Amino acid sequence: MKIVSKLAAIALLTSTSVSADPIIVNQDNFPQAYTNLRFAAIIEKAGGLNTFLKMPVPSSDPTQQFVVRMNRDTAYSTSVFDLSSRKVYITIPKTDKYVTIQIVDENHETQRMIYGPGRHLITAKTDHAFVIVRTLDSELRDNIVVEAPKPKPFKTKNWDKPSFQKTEKEGNADFSDGYYQAGAFSNVESGQTPYMNYVGVAGGWGGAMVMDNIYQTSPYFDANGCYETTFVNPEAKYFWSATVYNGDGYMFNDVANISSEMNPKQNKDGTYTLRFGCKGQPNNIPVLEGNTTGKFNVLMRHYGPSDMVSNGEYGYNMTQFIRKAD
Numbered sequence: 516m517k518i519v520s521k522l523a524a525i526a527l528l529t530s531t532s533v534s535a536d537p538i539i540v541n542q543d544n545f546p547q548a549y550t551n552l553r554f555a556a557i558i559e560k561a562g563g564l565n566t567f568l569k570m571p572v573p574s575s576d577p578t579q580q581f582v583v584r585m586n587r588d589t590a591y592s593t594s595v596f597d598l599s600s601r602k603v604y605i606t607i608p609k610t611d612k613y614v615t616i617q618i619v620d621e622n623h624e625t626q627r628m629i630y631g632p633g634r635h636l637i638t639a640k641t642d643h644a645f646v647i648v649r650t651l652d653s654e655l656r657d658n659i660v661v662e663a664p665k666p667k668p669f670k671t672k673n674w675d676k677p678s679f680q681k682t683e684k685e686g687n688a689d690f691s692d693g694y695y696q697a698g699a700f701s702n703v704e705s706g707q708t709p710y711m712n713y714v715g716v717a718g719g720w721g722g723a724m725v726m727d728n729i730y731q732t733s734p735y736f737d738a739n740g741c742y743e744t745t746f747v748n749p750e751a752k753y754f755w756s757a758t759v760y761n762g763d764g765y766m767f768n769d770v771a772n773i774s775s776e777m778n779p780k781q782n783k784d785g786t787y788t789l790r791f792g793c794k795g796q797p798n799n800i801p802v803l804e805g806n807t808t809g810k811f812n813v814l815m816r817h818y819g820p821s822d823m824v825s826n827g828e829y830g831y832n833m834t835q836f837i838r839k840a841d
Contacts (some may be wrong), residue, residue, distance in 0.1 A: 520543045537675035543709065545682045546623040546634050546716045548674045553582065553720060554595045554621070554643060555671040563768035564666040565603070567592045567648070569656050575805060577765035582717045583687060584764050584814060588756040589613070590653035599642040606634040606660035607648070613753045613818065617723060623716050624702040628727040633662075640702075643669050644761030651754075651776065668751065683717050687764060690718020691735065691812065697725050718764065729820040733813040733834035737763065741840045742791040745786050746833035751775065752819025757789055757833070759800045762808030768801055789833065793840060813837065 519837040540548045561568035573580050596603055606613055608630045616629040621641040629635050699715025700722035701707035749755050756774035761767045773779055780797040792802040802811040815834055817824050823831045
């Protein structure tokens with residue numbers, strides 16, 4: 516997802532906008548600025564409010580990705596809803612596969628995910644909110660039912676482009692250097708802090724709360740090399756995945772990820788060894804082909820994290836063990 520970080524593209528949107536003097540963007544208002552622009556892009560793509568867009572598999576071209584650190588772990592449907600009526604319901608059809616609903620408001624505050632089929636009331640603190648359905652049942656998306664009154668318009672604000680891009684770049688760098696997930700992807704009541712909210716938006720807009728998903732991020736490595744990591748089975752309630760990104764936080768080839776849903780080869784002792792840039796070897800993700808930044812890092816996602824992962828037990832964070840292979 517890269518549209519939002521390119522303000523020139525946003526200028527082409529047809530959603531209702533405000534022609535005021537540009538608003539200077541800084542750390543304090545970056546979560547609102549980025550979210551406002553991303554909402555506008557989603558509304559444009561979906562063809563209006565309260566209308567789900569079935570997201571295609573993300574492109575391998577970094578310039579075509581909607582935001583930083585997208586992934587191909589699940590199928591997605593997304594929309595921006597007007598929730599001011601408090602009468603919006605989403606019905607998820609029956610399925611035995613993983614499916615969740617996540618809500619992100621205009622201040623980039625999120626909530627616990629809603630799990631499974633059924634008719635669900637959708638609410639948020641702000642009038643408009645981003646709603647994303649994640650599922651391993653891609654056909655399910657054709658039968659999602661939305662009940663919502665006629666929406667009131669969404670307004671795109673006039674954000675200052677140079678200050679936006681500067682603030683985004685600095686926040687993305689801070690994210691890559693290490694951040695506190697519970698303070699970034701959460702809400703005020705659950706411990707979200709203004710600075711971590713800013714860093715989380717710049718580095719991974721729309722991330723989930725730690726009770727639902729845990730993200731583990733590696734440092735950056737030189738893309739000219741072969742790396743590997745061996746780790747114990749994370750025992751996620753649902754599944755785990757590892758995705759490789761370039762120095763800017765974007766996927767860059769068609770083999771960007773591996774997950775427990777892809778039946779990766781296990782070692783005899785039940786551990787897993789993942790490889791990066793080790794052509795021809797099992798469980799390998801390329802790190803050089805299509806990567807113009809010269810470096811890469813790995814993000815491990817735990818969908819329904821086990822207690823061992825949640826408690827930070829040794830051996831359950833594979834990003835800590837990535838080393839250059841002999």
